[in-house]
Amino acid sequence: MSHEYVPEIAVDREGKEHKVQGWQDDIYGAKLGFWLFMFTEVLMFGAMFMALTYYYTLHHDDFLIASSSLNRVLGGTNTVILLFSALTMGLGLLKMKHGDVKGAKLMIWATIVLATAFLVIKGFEWSAEYHHGVFLGLDALQAGNADSKPFGQILFFGMYFTMTGIHGFHILIGIGIMLWLLKRINAGKVSPEHYILHFNIALYWDLVHLIWVFVFPYYYMIGAGLTGGAH
Amino acid sequence: MAISDATYKEEYKRYWLVLVGLLLLTALTLIQPTMFMENATFAVQMLIGVVKAWLILMYYMHLKGEKEIIMFTYFSMFIVLTFFVIVIGIDVANFQYGDLSHIISGDEAAAASQTHGAAHAEPAHH
Amino acid sequence: MSKTYFDETHCAIGHPKSTFMQWMLTIDHKRIGIMYAVVMFTFFFIAVATAFLMRLELYAPGAQFIDGDTFNQAFTLHGVIMIFLFIVPGIPAIFGNIVMPLMIGAKDVSFPRLNWFTFWLYILGCIIAVASLWVGNGFADTGWTFYAPYSLNTGTNVIFTLVAAFILGMASILTGLNFLVTIHRLRAPGMTFFKMPLFVWGIYSTAWIQLLATPVVGITLVLAIMEKYFGIGIFDPAKGGDPVLFEHLFWIYSHPAVYLMILPAFGIMSEIIPAFSRREIFGYRTIALSSASIAGIGYLVWGHHLYTSGMADIAKVVFSFLTFFVAVPTGIKFYDWMATLYKGKIILATPMLWALGTVITFAIGGLSGVTIAMVGVDIHLQDTYYTIAHFHYAMLGGVVFLLFAGMHYWFPLVTGKMYNEAKAKIAFYIIFVGFNVLWFPMFIAGYLGMPRRYFDYLPEFQIYHQFSFWGAVIFITGLVFMFYILIQAWRKGEAVGVNPWNATTLEWHMPTSPPPLENHTKVPYVDFNPYEYHHGQPVVKFDENMKRID
Numbered sequence: 001m002s003h004e005y006v007p008e009i010a011v012d013r014e015g016k017e018h019k020v021q022g023w024q025d026d027i028y029g030a031k032l033g034f035w036l037f038m039f040t041e042v043l044m045f046g047a048m049f050m051a052l053t054y055y056y057t058l059h060h061d062d063f064l065i066a067s068s069s070l071n072r073v074l075g076g077t078n079t080v081i082l083l084f085s086a087l088t089m090g091l092g093l094l095k096m097k098h099g100d101v102k103g104a105k106l107m108i109w110a111t112i113v114l115a116t117a118f119l120v121i122k123g124f125e126w127s128a129e130y131h132h133g134v135f136l137g138l139d140a141l142q143a144g145n146a147d148s149k150p151f152g153q154i155l156f157f158g159m160y161f162t163m164t165g166i167h168g169f170h171i172l173i174g175i176g177i178m179l180w181l182l183k184r185i186n187a188g189k190v191s192p193e194h195y196i197l198h199f200n201i202a203l204y205w206d207l208v209h210l211i212w213v214f215v216f217p218y219y220y221m222i223g224a225g226l227t228g229g230a231h
Numbered sequence: 232m233a234i235s236d237a238t239y240k241e242e243y244k245r246y247w248l249v250l251v252g253l254l255l256l257t258a259l260t261l262i263q264p265t266m267f268m269e270n271a272t273f274a275v276q277m278l279i280g281v282v283k284a285w286l287i288l289m290y291y292m293h294l295k296g297e298k299e300i301i302m303f304t305y306f307s308m309f310i311v312l313t314f315f316v317i318v319i320g321i322d323v324a325n326f327q328y329g330d331l332s333h334i335i336s337g338d339e340a341a342a343a344s345q346t347h348g349a350a351h352a353e354p355a356h357h
Numbered sequence: 358m359s360k361t362y363f364d365e366t367h368c369a370i371g372h373p374k375s376t377f378m379q380w381m382l383t384i385d386h387k388r389i390g391i392m393y394a395v396v397m398f399t400f401f402f403i404a405v406a407t408a409f410l411m412r413l414e415l416y417a418p419g420a421q422f423i424d425g426d427t428f429n430q431a432f433t434l435h436g437v438i439m440i441f442l443f444i445v446p447g448i449p450a451i452f453g454n455i456v457m458p459l460m461i462g463a464k465d466v467s468f469p470r471l472n473w474f475t476f477w478l479y480i481l482g483c484i485i486a487v488a489s490l491w492v493g494n495g496f497a498d499t500g501w502t503f504y505a506p507y508s509l510n511t512g513t514n515v516i517f518t519l520v521a522a523f524i525l526g527m528a529s530i531l532t533g534l535n536f537l538v539t540i541h542r543l544r545a546p547g548m549t550f551f552k553m554p555l556f557v558w559g560i561y562s563t564a565w566i567q568l569l570a571t572p573v574v575g576i577t578l579v580l581a582i583m584e585k586y587f588g589i590g591i592f593d594p595a596k597g598g599d600p601v602l603f604e605h606l607f608w609i610y611s612h613p614a615v616y617l618m619i620l621p622a623f624g625i626m627s628e629i630i631p632a633f634s635r636r637e638i639f640g641y642r643t644i645a646l647s648s649a650s651i652a653g654i655g656y657l658v659w660g661h662h663l664y665t666s667g668m669a670d671i672a673k674v675v676f677s678f679l680t681f682f683v684a685v686p687t688g689i690k691f692y693d694w695m696a697t698l699y700k701g702k703i704i705l706a707t708p709m710l711w712a713l714g715t716v717i718t719f720a721i722g723g724l725s726g727v728t729i730a731m732v733g734v735d736i737h738l739q740d741t742y743y744t745i746a747h748f749h750y751a752m753l754g755g756v757v758f759l760l761f762a763g764m765h766y767w768f769p770l771v772t773g774k775m776y777n778e779a780k781a782k783i784a785f786y787i788i789f790v791g792f793n794v795l796w797f798p799m800f801i802a803g804y805l806g807m808p809r810r811y812f813d814y815l816p817e818f819q820i821y822h823q824f825s826f827w828g829a830v831i832f833i834t835g836l837v838f839m840f841y842i843l844i845q846a847w848r849k850g851e852a853v854g855v856n857p858w859n860a861t862t863l864e865w866h867m868p869t870s871p872p873p874l875e876n877h878t879k880v881p882y883v884d885f886n887p888y889e890y891h892h893g894q895p896v897v898k899f900d901e902n903m904k905r906i907d
Binding site: 008010011012013018019020021022023026028029032033036037039040041043044045047048051054055058059136137141142143144150151152154155158159161162166 | 462463464465466467468469530534535537538539541542543545546547568569571572573575576577579580583587588589590591593595596597598599602606609879880881882884905
């Protein structure tokens with residue numbers, strides 16, 4: 001990373017000088033690149049939502065029944081946790097921009113703690129579902145045996161575990177990236193003058209939150225009216 | 232230090248304001264299925280989701296201040312996804328093999344062939 | 358003697374002394390492009406050999422050397438290698454990397470270290486794809502399209518190929534991302550979008566497709582893996598899943614993928630035609646915008662691969678209409694190219710020969726696509742040899758021929774040498790004749806009912822298979838001869854200057870031949886159009902310090 005990069009100057013026929021944008025020190029380029037990458041993530045989750053919607057139209061009632069059996073207390077708690085983690089991540093970036101490197105690192109640690117809490121709660125959710133016999137590979141979600149659920153519910157839970165699993169995987173990656181960010185800050189590579197990496201990682205975390213903003217209501221809330229509340 | 236004290240204070244307040252907004256919307260999400268517009272739960276939930284997403288994109292992700300290209304990218308994506316939803320929607324709504332289908336149960340098959348009308352009540356035999 | 362990019366390089370990690378490590382760790386876009394070319398053509402010939410094996414088997418009805426299951430694995434291997442390892446990375450990986458930054462006056466792409474990482478991601482994908490040949494029940498036998506439910510139930514190594522395709526997809530996305538940011542950010546001062554060479558327009562449109570379409574197939578492959586190993590039910594009819602959903606999701610990528618293949622190739626055509634007609638290209642703006650519109654409309658036509666899969670009739674009609682519509686921008690390009698040739702001073706050098714040959718073969722490929730865009734016709738011709746002839750005329754006779762054209766055009770730029778013109782022309786003619794003898798009979802065979810992916814057939818089709826076989830022999834001989842000529846030229850060819858074709862675009866204004874590591878000595882201010890010729894001579898001239906002297 002050469003902070004000593006000196007941009008080239010191109011001269012036109014009137015003698016006017018124009019700065020040549022090089023690949024080094026291109027802050028807007030780094031931002032643009034990361035937004036484009038996030039776009040691909042949105043498309044991946046979007047395709048899964050599309051598949052989910054197709055089956056929802058085929059099996060409307062079964063989807064509501066399956067949805068009502070999910071734990072809204074745990075799911076709702078996770079939603080609030082992720083919300084606050086987006087705040088802490090954003091405040092961390094703000095503090096970095098303002099010169100408060102120590103405060104920024106504290107906020108990143110807070111985000112990591114909240115993210116870990118999210119995963120722990122998700123773990124509880126999944127193990128509760130496993131103990132109720134609802135899990136990938138167990139009889140309820142297989143076809144043709146005594147405990148088999150109807151088609152719509154099998155599909156709902158199949159996509160539920162897939163999407164929350166892939167989302168959780170992205171949270172895990174996010175924790176790893178945040179730990180790496182802390183290392184880069186300590187090494188002086190990320191600072192109040194050069195914080196584009198911090199900016200992009202905050203964007204990533206907001207994307208992870210954004211996906212949950214749609215995952216939560218789609219899975220947990222559509223059937224909430226059936227049983228009238230949590231669990 | 233890239234920003235002044237004044238900017239810091241302003242942005243700090245904004246982060247918390249947006250958080251309050253998001254928390255309120257989350258509360259709305261949690262109470263809606265049992266409190267109001269219960270028969271349109273899916274639509275209301277998705278709408279609330281879109282509002283939350285808009286707040287996050289504009290303020291937390293600073294999309295408001297970015298150049299047009301980033302905005303253009305996201306809106307063109309919505310158009311593309313909408314098209315996929317529309318065309319697949321047309322395909323699904325006009326499904327004509329409902330009574331031959333193993334994966335659609337009795338009432339769903341009836342619903343599917345009803346949408347398509349009487350003209351295709353008898354599927355072609357090869 | 359001044360240094361070229363072969364003498365020095367920048368590396369991702371450290372400053373290695375050995376030449377080997379310098380190649381392994383290089384972040385220079387020119388070297389990365391060459392490495393892609395070497396790996397891709399190795400796999401190309403493996404896939405050609407696999408195809409030849411199939412042609413040999415199909416020479417006569419009945420089993421001769423291989424059984425039906427092996428045949429299924431053979432056409433799957435051929436498809437997977439040709440599509441995912443060769444033609445999708447294709448022209449962007451080679452010439453997008455080597456030439457595009459030179460054309461816009463940049464020193465490298467926007468993210469050179471990401472470029473290096475992407476290359477090795479591609480290699481990882483290649484290794485995983487091919488490894489399954491020797492593991493367990495051997496290579497997948499599902500066809501490169503992996504349709505459910507067979508791909509879920511077969512015992513062959515579908516997982517390897519799915520994982521490999523996912524990784525290769527990631528490499529494609531990252532390349533597209535890199536090129537998009539490069540073209541947006543690193544153009545020389547003064548070079549607006551409508552002063553960019555048309556090859557850059559082609560790469561730009563392609564990069565959008567790489568970015569927007571590939572994630573969909575990426576997640577489809579992940580879902581297929583989840584289905585096969587965790588039984589989530591999404592594509593399994595026993596659990597209420599819909600196999601046609603897999604087809605929709607698969608083709609939502611795979612159709613735009615073919616535009617991803619052809620757009621850079623059309624870009625190469627748009628570079629060669631003006632250079633060898635010695636005049637400005639006709640309709641620059643329409644060609645540029647047609648690239649963008651092909652990319653856009655190409656997203657909307659995937660359903661034409663699913664006409665026989667049980668879609669609603671109205672959906673078929675919608676897709677058929679849009680498919681006809683997407684042929685229009687391509688037609689515009691063809692007319693613009695013809696108009697450029699008209700009253701130009703045509704120079705029939707080898708690149709031009711390839712370009713003109715492609716006009717013929719791609720016209721056949723494209724038009725045969727339009728015939729099967731008709732729903733009624735496609736019900737009869739779907740999954741027959743007609744379809745195979747169509748896409749080989751389009752992909753092989755379109756994309757690969759233009760890749761060869763680009764290879765002959767930019768050969769002096771990349772290597773600093775020139776090949777034997779007479780021999781290169783002979784190679785072209787052998788390949789062109791062989792290609793048509795190989796593929797044209799398949800249109801007829803398909804029309805008469807010969808199904809694709811069939812290991813055995815009725816005796817009435819044998820004559821067509823025999824024609825194809827001898828066409829394949831001629832075609833492969835030509836290919837081997839062509840590569841031999843180019844490799845010999847690289848090793849022992851005569852050295853040539855920086856602009857042997859006297860072309861106008863910026864990649865020909867290098868200080869040395871081959872170019873130095875940092876490309877242009879000075880980035881010029883671009884206030885001129887890319888194809889300005891006056892009486893057959895370039896208008897814009899630079900001296901060695903990139904100062905304008907016209």
